[in-house]
Amino acid sequence: MSGSFQQITLEGGAQADFFLLRYDEDGRLLSPRAEEDLKRRLPGVSDVYLFSHGWNNIFDKALERYRSFINGYMEQRRTFAIPTPQGYRPLLIGIIWPSTSFVFPWEAGPDIAAAPDPEGREAAEVEEMLELVATSLPGAKRPEFTERIDGHTAIGRADALKLAGLVLGTLRSEADPDDGSRAPTAKEFLDTWQVLEAGAHPVPADGDEIGLVPDEEHEDGAPPVGGAPAVAADIPFDPRSLLRAATVWKMKARAGDVGAHGVSPLVGHILQQGGPRLHLIGHSFGARVLLSALATAAPARKAHSMLLLQPAVNRWCFAGNVAGTGRKGGYHAVPDLLERPLVTTFSAHDEPLRTFFHLAMRGSQLGEPEIAAFGNTDLYGALGGYGPAEEPGRTAKADAIFPDKGRYDLESGARIIAVDGSIEFDGQPAIPGHGEVSRPVTWWALHCLTRPD
Known part of the structure; x- marks a missing residue:
């Protein structure tokens, strides 16, 4: 594909470019002409929204999910008259990476x-x-x-x-x-x-x-x-x-490769001095794509925000001291590469991340050298299932906030805000499952991160 995939109609009839960039399993870009056109259009753009889907998404499914989230986000802005930054001129990018598999259609x-x-x-x-x-x-x-x-x-x-x-x-x-x-x-x-x-x-x-x-x-x-x-x-x-x-x-390894070798150069280019505000939104293993991209980009300036939706990464990934081992988590530095706190969701209703991930990812003797940690969710649990390992002053937990019922505290000093999607609104969980992340509470979380006030 080349050029913008489509135009998204904004409030007042303005148009925003929506690009789709495809990568292979090693992170090689398969849409070079689209990327060239995207880069030519960056001057004058105020905000870039970069999305990465999770597992088991063929092209049509990934596109459907991106459109669902974008449309819900924009409709919520209209419903609640949420202000936009001055000179708001967004550009949207959806990553397409080879995650198609029948297994674990999370x-x-x-x-x-x-x-x-x-x-x-x-x-x-x-x-x-x-x-x-x-x-x-x-x-x-x-x-x-x-x-x-x-x-x-x-x-x-x-x-x-x-x-x-x-x-x-x-x-x-x-x-x-x-x-x-x-x-x-x-x-x-x-x-x-x-x-x-x-x-x-x-x-x-x-x-x-x-x-x-x-x-x-x-x-x-x-x-x-x-x-x-x-x-x-x-x-x-x-x-x-x-x-x-x-x-x-x-x-898991593929998501990291796509992020580090494929998406990272694009992130670095967008974050060249004086570029637009960058907002990163990743779901499931797509969260790993974007974490790896930002961690390896060596950006000239900070990205503006990052929203991780039911991320399939270990809950110690941001820690300064993983389970008392003295090691830093693999993405420890990422929150400090953001202007605003990193917001990540977790939910007790995410069955795969609550009941399977920690078993599949159990390593050898992490934190308890003499004990086999069978099923230990404290050590091996997923970020999207159990929230981040807590570090006083650096992490904070908050119940998911329903639209127009409040905002997340982005000024507390915490670099990571873990949003509990297990709580119910009108008898329904805020985040009822691993794939059900295009929701009013997730659109609201992104508005809290991106609105100018």
């Missing part, structure tokens, strides 16, 4: 348990996962990996160890970029695999985490460090659980 309410599907959806998911993971392995290892999985729903421990070693060595060999934890060993991952297997059974009525038998709970309801899998040690392993975890690892 925006549509995923079937994490992989229950039988008479219409064949699960079979299609498994085929896509197998291809995605197998093609990531060195060529010599692909036949062995495929043969051990193809057509199997249960394998023995020896085969499971071999498969885990093959995948970990390629897709999870480095320290986690969010929290710095070492990758698990194949044996450590088999323990997690068993917990994932337990997730195929109903969650107990008392709300315990998937397949865990807690002897005591943290304040947030998370299972204790050291909780053991509620499964027998000799159970067979379903290779689909490995494929699901491996797909998470691959997509």
